Amino acid sequence: MKILIVGGSKSGKSMAAQRIARMLAARGSCPAYYWATMEPSDSEDEKRIARHLEARAGWGFETIECGRNTSAFSASVRGGCVLFDSVTALLANEMFPPPAQNADFSVDFAAGERVAAELSKIANAAMHFICVCDDIFRDGMQYDAVTESYRRALAFVCRQLASEFDIVVEASSGITRTIKGNALFLRDVPTFRTRIQ
Template sequence: MAQLESIIFITGGVRSGKSSFAEKLAADIWKKGPSGKLHYIAAMQPSDTEMQKRIKRHQEGRNQSGLEWKTWEKPVSIGELAEVFERNDVVLLDCLTTWLNNELFFEEDRWQKEEYLADLFGVMWEGIVQIAEKVRTLVIVSNEVLNEPVADNELVLQYSRMLGKLHQEIVSSAQNAYLVEMGIPIDMKGVVK
């Protein structure tokens, strides 16, 4: 697999500090390069009070950064945004696990259709590639949920398989990959330039 020099992958557990690290890293890369825009693709949907609080906290953090983030709220079909980005832009996608969840449940029970699952990986991967090939840097945040035992539940198994496959494909193609634990980023692949 050829490397997509523009991809940086960041993963970690819930509340590990991965989103804060990703925002800072994207902003630092943006500041160092030629003029372009700083974009944030938000896949999260406010499904309950806790999600609403998390979304608000993330928005406030970006607003307090003093940087002009252009936020795109796009829970599904994220690849469609590729056309709005330009060569010198830096894009942060937060987060892959939420995006996958949204795709699986956008329409009821479509995760049970084999042909849909077979196509979903390709659709998501192609969306990532379309954005990565268009911009200077694409930072992708994901959750590290694959370390726990997988329940004997077909939905959980399908989700885990798809997420694992996406993680492997992204990391094998990415220039850099980080695991964030307790707010500390651990360099798993590559060096930030």
């Protein structure tokens, strides 16, 4: 099963993904992987990573940290339940390489298509793939050309995954709403609040 969970900052999407992944891994008797993509750039990022590590402690996930160059990743998770957090960070890592590797600060405008293709390949190799993505499209603001290119690329990746995945869920204030697919099984997820439409 392939599930895409979208939501704004602090919407509960990561916790929802953890609960779903834990349940699916237990049902399928398969290993549970937490694929972390954030590459910290400041103390706030480090605090966020620490909070996420603490939140999933004891949940049975094997954490795999891979923030870029994911093309060979599918072999290591074949047949497992993968919680991928997040499309947003992976795309940023791919589009904007760190200064040590990118002296001229160039932007990889082809990253969106590559990320979508790689995630699709990895999702197809896993028994279950739960993918988290930030919803950054509703603020009504207009940004500089590079930021808008990133937002368009993220929207492209989300559309591609949503079209291929079995279930698409939106998280908001800790409550989820099913946008695509049959998510009745989510009622079995412990302490999971959902509105099924």
